[in-house]
Amino acid sequence: MSIAISEIFGPTIQGEGALVGVPTVFVRTGGCDFRCSWCDTLYAVEPRFKADWKPMGAGAILAEVNRLSGGRPLLVTLSGGNPALQPLDELLALGHGQGYTFAMETQGSKAQAWFGMLDHLTLSPKPPSSGMAFNRERFEACLAAGGDAQISLKLVIADEADYRWARALADDYPQLPLYLQPCNPAPATPEQPERETDTQELNARLRWLVDRVTGDRWYRARVLPQLHVLIWNNERGV
Amino acid sequence: MSIAISEIFGPTIQGEGALVGVPTVFVRTGGCDFRCSWCDTLYAVEPRFKADWKPMGAGAILAEVNRLSGGRPLLVTLSGGNPALQPLDELLALGHGQGYTFAMETQGSKAQAWFGMLDHLTLSPKPPSSGMAFNRERFEACLAAGGDAQISLKLVIADEADYRWARALADDYPQLPLYLQPCNPAPATPEQPERETDTQELNARLRWLVDRVTGDRWYRARVLPQLHVLIWNNERGV
Numbered sequence: 001m002s003i004a005i006s007e008i009f010g011p012t013i014q015g016e017g018a019l020v021g022v023p024t025v026f027v028r029t030g031g032c033d034f035r036c037s038w039c040d041t042l043y044a045v046e047p048r049f050k051a052d053w054k055p056m057g058a059g060a061i062l063a064e065v066n067r068l069s070g071g072r073p074l075l076v077t078l079s080g081g082n083p084a085l086q087p088l089d090e091l092l093a094l095g096h097g098q099g100y101t102f103a104m105e106t107q108g109s110k111a112q113a114w115f116g117m118l119d120h121l122t123l124s125p126k127p128p129s130s131g132m133a134f135n136r137e138r139f140e141a142c143l144a145a146g147g148d149a150q151i152s153l154k155l156v157i158a159d160e161a162d163y164r165w166a167r168a169l170a171d172d173y174p175q176l177p178l179y180l181q182p183c184n185p186a187p188a189t190p191e192q193p194e195r196e197t198d199t200q201e202l203n204a205r206l207r208w209l210v211d212r213v214t215g216d217r218w219y220r221a222r223v224l225p226q227l228h229v230l231i232w233n234n235e236r237g238v
Numbered sequence: 239m240s241i242a243i244s245e246i247f248g249p250t251i252q253g254e255g256a257l258v259g260v261p262t263v264f265v266r267t268g269g270c271d272f273r274c275s276w277c278d279t280l281y282a283v284e285p286r287f288k289a290d291w292k293p294m295g296a297g298a299i300l301a302e303v304n305r306l307s308g309g310r311p312l313l314v315t316l317s318g319g320n321p322a323l324q325p326l327d328e329l330l331a332l333g334h335g336q337g338y339t340f341a342m343e344t345q346g347s348k349a350q351a352w353f354g355m356l357d358h359l360t361l362s363p364k365p366p367s368s369g370m371a372f373n374r375e376r377f378e379a380c381l382a383a384g385g386d387a388q389i390s391l392k393l394v395i396a397d398e399a400d401y402r403w404a405r406a407l408a409d410d411y412p413q414l415p416l417y418l419q420p421c422n423p424a425p426a427t428p429e430q431p432e433r434e435t436d437t438q439e440l441n442a443r444l445r446w447l448v449d450r451v452t453g454d455r456w457y458r459a460r461v462l463p464q465l466h467v468l469i470w471n472n473e474r475g476v
Contacts, residue, residue, distance in 0.1 A: 010452070011452040011455075011457070012448060012452060013448050013451075013452075013460075013461050020258065020259075020462065021258075021417070021460040021461050021462040022460050023451060023452055023456075023457040023459070023460075023461075069455070069457075070455045072455045072457060073457075074455075074457040075457070179259070199437075203468070203469050206469050207469060207470070210250060210251050210469075213251075213261060214248070214249040214250065214251075214261055217249075217307070217308045217310045217312075218261075219249070219261040219307075219310060219311075219312040219313070221261070222251075222259040222260050222261075223251050223259050223261075224258065224259040224465075225465070225468075225469075227462075227463070230441070230463075230468055231441050231444050231445060231448075231463075232445070
């Protein structure tokens with residue numbers, strides 16, 4: 001079964017969440033069931049870019065990962081778009097056989113039986129500012145499908161309403177390691193691929209989020225920026 | 239037994255290493271057996287600041303931590319100077335009794351039996367650019383004393399010589415989670431407490447380190463900046 005691939009790049013470091021700083025190759029799939037207002041990867045989301053997504057088999061994807069990694073197994077990060085829309089079980093089986101480990105990030109809108117084959121699963125349901133609705137039933141189906149994967153919850157926070165939503169949601173899943181991430185105030189877009197992020201505003205949001213979390217004594221929440229945005233300023237392919 | 243305290247502050251987030259992003263209160267002890275060339279906390283290191291270090295008992299320290307945390311247990315980070323020079327066992331016992339957890343960072347130059355009471359122990363032996371010598375016997379005594387604590391290795395990298403030293407050292411301890419951290423090119427000093435860090439140079443060092451690690455296929459090394467330096471720009475007490 002073929003997988004819609006937007007880009008494969010790396011090795012670089014993971015810039016977000018539980019595996020921040022870990023060397024990884026990114027496999028980005030094309031196509032998404034969401035359209036978040038502040039999406040920073042619209043080239044892997046909007047149907048008008050469909051022609052840019054290459055259908056690839058698991059073997060061809062792994063061959064490219066192997067070329068980039070120099071044949072030394074590392075963490076492969078499956079991102080999108082929503083990678084949960086793709087048939088990734090064969091890639092996982094093939095990659096594991098060669099010593100690779102796999103992390104995937106998804107919004108939790110579609111569960112697949114193969115989630116349980118992942119080493120790490122980041123569920124990142126979208127907050128009110130995204131314009132997308134949260135579907136608890138689907139989210140919990142994803143959680144259940146995760147099985148033995150290391151599951152963490154990563155919530156993007158753009159404003160006070162998002163923060164309150166995140167607090168309530170996280171309270172319902174006390175068993176999940178929790179990461180809060182300030183929303184990039186100036187993501188690159190297909191129209192402005194070279195757009196520089198507003199580092200000052202990003203830092204202000206981060207400081208606000210730290211103050212909010214510590215002020216509420218919400219010590220379970222881990223606060224992390226998108227490191228790659230701070231380091232590479234929205235650049236693609238790093 | 240009294241403990242020499244330079245400062246107690248927080249809650250803020252941990253800016254470095256394995257616990258990056260975790261809300262924590264910092265307890266910084268005064269006094270150090272090292273004097274690294276690029277030390278960013280000389281006010282807790284140089285004997286000329288000794289009069290600023292307050293001798294406090296474990297109960298008084300914990301009372302201050304409790305005041306800052308609002309009485310809700312969180313991670314307490316023991317830093318310095320070199321906190322391993324202090325008698326911290328009573329603080330650890332008392333704090334654990336109230337639900338606190340403890341992380342400590344030390345260069346690994348002095349082992350104490352109470353290291354085994356820590357929840358997290360970061361060993362951060364200093365690279366050649368620090369001007370300090372590495373003593374393997376003492377480092378391994380610290381490692382052994384760590385017992386059941388979660389131990390990680392955090393190495394600061396200022397240049398190519400440091401990088402090569404780090405590679406060789408880390409290879410000898412394959413069991414330890416490994417964090418590489420680019421050296422702050424412009425740390426605050428007692429003479430320039432308001433010094434702004436050189437963010438561009440810091441990012442350049444970080445990019446260089448990511449390139450070096452991925453170029454060498456050294457996928458075990460996790461690369462992280464000092465987040466607090468990026469967010470708060472050398473400011474003290476955050």
